[in-house]
Amino acid sequence: MSFLKKIFGGGPTLDADTLVQSTDPKQVAQIDLLMHFSEPRQLHDLGVQQRWSRALPQPYTETIKLFTKLGWLETSPQGQYQVASSLRPQVQAYRERLEREKAEIMPQVRAALERKETSEALTLRREYEARFPLGESGWTGPDPQLSHSSLTRRIFFLDHWILEGLSKATQDWLKLYAAEQHLWGATWHVPESEIPEAVRAELTRPDMSAGEAAYWKAQEMMLYVDNQETWQRCKGGDHVRRIEIAGPDDEYTCETCRPFLGKEYLVVRVPELPHRGCTSPRGCRCRYEPVIEMIEDVEA
Ligand SMILES: [Zn+2]
Numbered sequence: 693m694s695f696l697k698k699i700f701g702g703g704p705t706l707d708a709d710t711l712v713q714s715t716d717p718k719q720v721a722q723i724d725l726l727m728h729f730s731e732p733r734q735l736h737d738l739g740v741q742q743r744w745s746r747a748l749p750q751p752y753t754e755t756i757k758l759f760t761k762l763g764w765l766e767t768s769p770q771g772q773y774q775v776a777s778s779l780r781p782q783v784q785a786y787r788e789r790l791e792r793e794k795a796e797i798m799p800q801v802r803a804a805l806e807r808k809e810t811s812e813a814l815t816l817r818r819e820y821e822a823r824f825p826l827g828e829s830g831w832t833g834p835d836p837q838l839s840h841s842s843l844t845r846r847i848f849f850l851d852h853w854i855l856e857g858l859s860k861a862t863q864d865w866l867k868l869y870a871a872e873q874h875l876w877g878a879t880w881h882v883p884e885s886e887i888p889e890a891v892r893a894e895l896t897r898p899d900m901s902a903g904e905a906a907y908w909k910a911q912e913m914m915l916y917v918d919n920q921e922t923w924q925r926c927k928g929g930d931h932v933r934r935i936e937i938a939g940p941d942d943e944y945t946c947e948t949c950r951p952f953l954g955k956e957y958l959v960v961r962v963p964e965l966p967h968r969g970c971t972s973p974r975g976c977r978c979r980y981e982p983v984i985e986m987i988e989d990v991e992a
Contacts, residue, residue: 706722708779708782711723711782712785717747717823717825718747718749719749720824721747721749721825723782723783724786725744725825726759726764726775726782726786727787730774734771735752735753735773736752744825756773760773763778764778794831797816801813801816801817801875801876805844805875810841810871810875811842813875814875817875817876820832831878833878841875843874847914848867850916853968854916854966854975855913858894859890862890865891870909870911873910883903895909908973909975911974912966912977915965915977916966919966922981922982923935926959927959931985932959932982932983933958934956934957934958935957935980935982935983937963937981938953938980939977939978939979940977946971946972948967962980966978
C-alpha cells in the first residue's frame with residue numbers, strides 16, 4: 693500500500709478489476725489501452741498517442757509510465773511494451789466483456805435491418821462504437837458517411853441480374869446478410885448450420901459450400917451499391933473526370949475482368965459494373981475508383 697501511496701500521493705488507487713467492469717469512459721480507456729499491449733509492441737505513433745490522450749484520465753505517455761510503475765506493463769530491451777502476466781486475467785476478462793457486448797448489439801442491429809430501418813441500425817452502430825476510447829471497435833469498418841444507411845437500404849431493393857435464378861426466400865436472406873455486413877462495414881462467413889435449409893440447398897454448388905457462395909454473392913451485392921454510389925457521385929460533381937476500374941488480380945480473376953483492371957475511363961464512358969460476362973466463381977469483384985487529377989495530368 694505504501695508503494696501505491698508513493699505513486700498516487702495517497703489519492704485514489706488504480707484497481708484493474710474495477711477497470712474491467714467500469715462504464716466510466718476514462719476507466720474503460722485505461723483497460724482498453726492495456727489490451728493493445730497483449731502482444732509486445734512499440735508505443736503508438738504520435739498522432740494515435742494524441743487521440744488516446746484525449747480519452748485517458750492523463751496523457752498517453754503519463755499513462756504508460758504509470759502502468760509500468762504499477763508493474764502492469766513490462767518493457768523489453770528492444771523498447772517494446774507488453775502486458776505483465778499478472779494482468780493477463782483482467783485483460784482477458786475485458787476481452788470477454790467486449791465479446792459479450794458484440795453478441796448483444798449484433799442481434800439488435802439485425803432486428804432493425806429486418807424491419808428495413810437502416811438509419812436506426814446505423815444509430816445503434818454509432819452508439820456502440822462511441823463506447824470505445826478512440827471510437828473504433830477494432831472489427832467494424834471506417835467511420836461511416838452520413839449517406840451510409842441509405843446505401844445499406846438500397847441492398848433491400850436490389851433488383852439486378854446478380855440475383856437471377858434465386859428464389860425470393862434466398863434473395864431476402866442474402867439481402868439481410870449483405871445489408872448487415874454493409875451496415876457494419878465488416879465481413880464474415882455464416883456457419884452452414886445458421887443458413888436456413890432451403891437457402892442452403894439453393895446456394896450449395898459443386899465447387900463451393902453454401903456459406904462460401906453466400907459470402908461472395910453478398911460481396912457482389914455490397915459492391916454493386918457502393919459502385920453505383922461512386923459513379924453517381926462522380927457524375928454529379930465536376931472534380932472527377934475519370935474513373936479507374938480496380939479490383940483484385942489473382943487466381944480467381946476471370947479473363948473478362950482482367951483486361952479492365954487499372955484502365956481509366958471518362959466518367960460517362962465507364963463500363964457498367966459488375967461485368968455481365970464475368971465468369972469468376974467469386975463473382976465480379978471490380979470496383980470504380982475515382983481518379984484524382986494530378987497537376988501533371990492536367991498539363992499533359
Ligand atoms: Zn469484374
